Amino acid sequence: MTLDVSVRHRLDAFSLDIAFSAEGGITALFGRSGSGKTSLIRILAGLIRPDEGHVRLDGETIIDTASKAVTPPHRRRFATVFQEGRLFPHLSVRQNLLYGRWFSRPPAETGEIERVVGLLGIAPLLARPTAHLSGGEKQRVAIGRALLARPRLLLMDEPLAALDDARKAEILPYLERLRDETAIPILYVSHSVTEVTQLADRVLMIENGRLTASGTASDMLSLPGSSAAISRREAGTVIEATVLPHQPDPRIVKVAAGGLTLFLAGTARQPGQRLRLRIAARDILLATKRPEGLSALNIIEGVMTGMAPCGQDQIDVTLDCAGTRLTARITTVSADMLALTSGMPVHAVIKTVALDP
Numbered sequence: 001m002t003l004d005v006s007v008r009h010r011l012d013a014f015s016l017d018i019a020f021s022a023e024g025g026i027t028a029l030f031g032r033s034g035s036g037k038t039s040l041i042r043i044l045a046g047l048i049r050p051d052e053g054h055v056r057l058d059g060e061t062i063i064d065t066a067s068k069a070v071t072p073p074h075r076r077r078f079a080t081v082f083q084e085g086r087l088f089p090h091l092s093v094r095q096n097l098l099y100g101r102w103f104s105r106p107p108a109e110t111g112e113i114e115r116v117v118g119l120l121g122i123a124p125l126l127a128r129p130t131a132h133l134s135g136g137e138k139q140r141v142a143i144g145r146a147l148l149a150r151p152r153l154l155l156m157d158e159p160l161a162a163l164d165d166a167r168k169a170e171i172l173p174y175l176e177r178l179r180d181e182t183a184i185p186i187l188y189v190s191h192s193v194t195e196v197t198q199l200a201d202r203v204l205m206i207e208n209g210r211l212t213a214s215g216t217a218s219d220m221l222s223l224p225g226s227s228a229a230i231s232r233r234e235a236g237t238v239i240e241a242t243v244l245p246h247q248p249d250p251r252i253v254k255v256a257a258g259g260l261t262l263f264l265a266g267t268a269r270q271p272g273q274r275l276r277l278r279i280a281a282r283d284i285l286l287a288t289k290r291p292e293g294l295s296a297l298n299i300i301e302g303v304m305t306g307m308a309p310c311g312q313d314q315i316d317v318t319l320d321c322a323g324t325r326l327t328a329r330i331t332t333v334s335a336d337m338l339a340l341t342s343g344m345p346v347h348a349v350i351k352t353v354a355l356d357p
């Protein structure tokens with residue numbers, strides 16, 4: 001699938017002027033509130049007609065303002081999942097799902113319905129009225145309804161934003177399965193670093209109605225150079241890791257990440273499983289000598305490669321650790337105490353529980 005978008009649109013004082021192309025998998029639209037993500041999704045869904053530009057899917061014109069060609073929303077076969085599920089409250093879960101199927105041509109077969117129900121773990125909910133579901137359950141049903149419309153493109157506009165952290169954590173694995181087990185390309189709007197780290201194949205950074213950068217989640221979400229849309233607390237490094245075949249202890253997980261070996265808090269992981277880890281800069285300590293008697297399992301040797309001031313009295317120290325770049329945020333007092341200089345060997349200490357797959 002190739003989605004080719006180039007649109008310009010004015011909404012009072014705000015102007016959107018964006019061009020990008022997206023392939024299969026999950027493409028995240030990441031940016032601060034008010035940057036124009038929802039407006040872009042609304043253009044793609046057919047809820048706003050852009051002032052100028054084109055949208056094409058696999059070469060087929062969806063919108064082309066120059067030739068005044070517009071495919072009506074119901075013929076686009078794009079499904080949308082919003083922040084709040086927008087289920088029909090008077091219908092059961094099963095009836096809501098079948099409503100999605102009504103839009104698919106040819107209609108989804110029973111086997112497909114069972115597959116979607118299994119994928120999202122909603123079999124026990126089928127007979128329930130939607131009014132009796134939790135927020136997380138409602139979102140899973142909304143996703144199921146969207147899938148059963150057999151969309152060519154799934155537009156997800158902050159689908160987890162209305163949920164608390166526990167419900168978000170409950171749904172994220174289902175979204176990973178959706179990415180890995182269906183071939184439906186997804187545009188995923190979010191300003192959550194956690195969600196984008198875990199889900200996105202590619203990230204488009206949007207600021208003030210413009211595309212400012214695009215690339216892999218690791219490149220887009222890692223310091224130095226990551227977007228201003230990432231909060232100070234969340235800033236850090238995103239790295240790809242693979243679970244190693246031999247685990248030293250069932251309570252922890254050993255992974256290879258670039259040239260590093262790291263330990264994570266123990267959850268069920270299969271050898272060979274790929275993970276994306278986010279290491280917040282504020283969760284890394286630095287030591288000039290290898291520390292002993294620490295509870296941290298991850299003590300990594302590296303070389304200091306740079307320093308950049310970060311707010312008042314704090315410094316981001318960049319390290320090269322066996323070819324992997326990490327950033328540690330420390331106070332200027334600590335930097336002075338350690339007399340850090342470029343090229344100096346250092347040890348980065350990361351708490352096992354701080355590694356957040």
Ligand SMILES: Nc1ncnc2c1ncn2[C@@H]1O[C@H](COP(=O)(O)OP(=O)(O)OP(=O)(O)O)[C@@H](O)[C@H]1O
Nearest residue numbers: 011012014031032033034035036037038039040191
């Ligand atoms: N119908 C409208 N008329 C005028 N201005 C609008 C309209 N809709 C949106 N805007 C403005 O356009 C800008 C972009 O809004 P949009 O909802 O696309 O941003 P967003 O990145 O999705 O934000 P959020 O993450 O808060 O949902 C905002 O400044 C908003 O106030």
